[in-house]
Amino acid sequence: MMIQHHILYLEACTSGLTSNHKESFMRENSTDVAIVGGGPVGALAAFLLAQEGIDVVLIDQNAEAIEDYRASTFHPATLDLLAASGVTDALLSMGLQCPVIQYRDRATGPVAELDLSVLSADTKYPFRLQCEQFKLTRWLHEKLEMMPSATLLFSSNVTDVQANSDGGATAVVTSNGSESRIDARYLIGCDGARSTVRQAMGINFEGYTHPEQFLVAGTQFDFKGAMKNIQSINYTADPDEWFLLLEIPDMWRIVVPVSPNVAASKAQSSDYIQRCLQNICPSDQPYEILVNSVYRVHQRVADRFRSDAVFLAGDAAHVNNPLGGMGLNGGLHDAFVLTRELTSVLRNGGSSTDLDRYEALRRPVAINDINATTERNKKAMEERDPSVRSANNDRMKRICSDPTLAYEHALDASMITSLRATGLLPSR
Incomplete structure (x- = not known):
């Protein structure tokens, strides 16, 4: 049965593939694994599968990786997990190593510092690596274009996903006004918080949406020269406008909450962003704003991570606020676990029931670790009661001063x- 291929940019996106695989994909309408969503989680899943020689099709609605500054933190655990694949070395070449996390109070200044070098016996990477997520995505796309078992379909929108009677799944894809169908033995939805895959499978996305939005802005202002004792990573608590200030290789990222009463268009205006930055660090010159965006923030976890041959990973499975840098990392951990289990089934003769381990391992982490931790972090950052704020500061001082x-x-x-x-x- 032939695929009705009308996929824009197919030749450009598969130029690095061997002719045998390209011709096979053009001729057939099936693959081992179809992945919907070509961001960092979907691209990593495709890369790890292709490294094992598993045929994979990565489908993304964008023409290329978009420059998204919402996430830039890679934790030591993630770097350890991805070291064998070569991804960690790539990240190290693109990122900024930040060993110290600073906790501040807007009214009183620095509260405490956590030095990740205490983890030197536990990880090869005792620091947070700051690297914009789109740089990882672009690197993965470039590698995938050269891998014989991978096909990338850009500018292609998945409008529906259907379970098949044979146990597989079909993605209905539109591109340039035409429709195609791609059959897969397994399909992974990595298509974000508004996941078409999740909705097609009828999977609930339980949780809530924060009333405020978050503003992310970027500037090359020298905060270290202007702010006393500032570190590359800091969380500054304040009952009216807490902020997160992060140094990345190209600039500083600033994250601040936007009141529900402020329209997104106003929050992205020069006057509004200048006001936020001047409140963080007064300057006699206007800040140069390089990037900015406003986005909704959710605390949600899907009630299932699997529906027969269809799986969810990353933001399609769980979303959280950025206070702790755990969302992107958790999604990458999802990709690692799921591709490991799929490889066991597709290459090593494992049972399809073994794939149940994926949800069993990852959903409790999403609920009890990622969501719970980020909720606690946000509550502490925005605490209004002076006595509770003081107790929070004392607690953090005690933690960071006790080995x-x-x-x-x-x-x-x-x-x-x-x-x-x-x-x-492994445990220590």
């Missing part, structure tokens, strides 16, 4: 604890 408590907190914050609990990383 045992600092070590345990570093294990949790770096996501090593959660990966050890599920057997993905």
